[in-house]
Amino acid sequence: MNTLLKLLLVLLCSFIFHAQAAESWSPAELKREISKLNDQHAYEKSIVLLEDILNNPKATAYERAHAYLQKSLTYKRLYNYAVALKNLDLALAEAKRSGKQFEEMESLVMMQRMFINFDLQRFEEFEELFKQIDERRLRYVDTETKAVYTSTLGILAMNKKAYAQADTYLDQAIALLLLDNPKHLPNVYRVKVLLYGEQGAMDKAMEAFHKGLAYADQYKMDIYRIIMYETMTKLYKDRGDYKNAFAYQMQVSDARTKYNANNVSGTLTELEKELLFNRKAQEVGKEKQQKIYLSIISVILLLLLGTFARLFVVSRQKRELMEKENSYIRQEVEVLTHELSQLGPSKIDLKSFSLTSRQLDIIRLVQEGKTNKQIGEFLFISENTVKYHLKQIYETLGVVSRTELRSQCSSSLNV
Secondary structure: HHHHHHHHHHHHHHHHHHOOOOOOHHHHHHHHHHHHHHHOOHHHHHHOOOOOOOOOOOOOOHHHHHHHHHHHHHHHOOHHHHHHHHHHHHHHHHHHHHHOHHHHHHHHHHHHHHHHHOOOOOOHHHHHHHHHHHHHHHHHOOHHHHHHHHHHHHHHHHHHHOHHHHHHHHHHHHHHHHOOHHHHHHHHHHHHHHHHHHHHOOOHHHHHHHHHHHHHHHOOOHHHHHHHHHHHHHHHOOOOOHHHHHHHHHHHHHHHHOOOOOHHHHHHHHHHHHHHHHHHHHHHEEEHHHHHHHHHHHHHHHHHHHHOOOOOHHHHHHHHHHHHOOOHHHHHHHHHHHHHHHHHHOOOHHHHOOOOOOHHHHHHHHHOOOOHHHHHHEEEEEEHHHHHHHHHHHHHHOOOOOHHHHHHOOOOOOO
């Protein structure tokens, strides 16, 4: 019995463990981990980690929304904007399911969608989203995203030839990134290069280029090395200096070959297909395992039910037997009690005891109802002597009172 219970407990604990095992990630922790992996070009590990969260049955809609957001940023970094936008849609769909944090996630998705449209030069879509960004939306984004947004404001001001205002916005973006995430500073300095280039300030443009390149090298951000070289290519091309433009374009080609973003993106697509296949296989395996667990548990439960049923039957039989025995004993007691009541109290045969003549005289006088004093006067002895003889008589006959002596010895002296 105890063995069955222990086995059932072990199986239940194992079943619950496999069904509920999960790891929880906060949005901030998840972003730091994915950003760290992406900086190391460990994109496959990023996708595997995110897929584990997305396919974890214990993950909340809010957690899945942030996982899709990080997938979008991963693909954006590889210039796969189509997949990046698709994951933003999925993030927003999960956010709608979460309900409570929908505005937060909607704001984050809106910002990233706006940045992608800007990169793709879809200016109508960009402007439509840009109009919706206000202080209420900005309160949900982190410092890094605010820096990107502020940098975008600088680009818009530069397009309007408001160079001083553009420079101010870019300085604000640099200040934000210095506080939070300086590895992304090249993204702002590249805009500075173009800003100073438009104004003909080539010395300041080269200074901005070297600063941006230095941060890219410091933090080993190959993507930003490419961006800085591309910016210089555009700068010299716009100025008609095709010799320098070609030289920087060669640097771009060399850096892109090392970075190999297109191949990495294709690898990730294949990885996701493989993960999907493996996940389905695991789900089938889990279903089989769960069925085995349920079958074993069902058998054990049936055994336990059978054992309990048997114990119940045995217990009931014992109870019925005890009730019958108790009933029989009660009946015997009642019969004996009735017989005793019919017989009346038992009589003492004085002849069976060695009593003196004096003791017999005292017993007879007691039966006649005389007191100790009267008995003493009648027999010419003291009252204390009468009491002494009565004590001896009680002990000899086994009675405890005068009344019992009279009732049980009433017929014994009829001689």
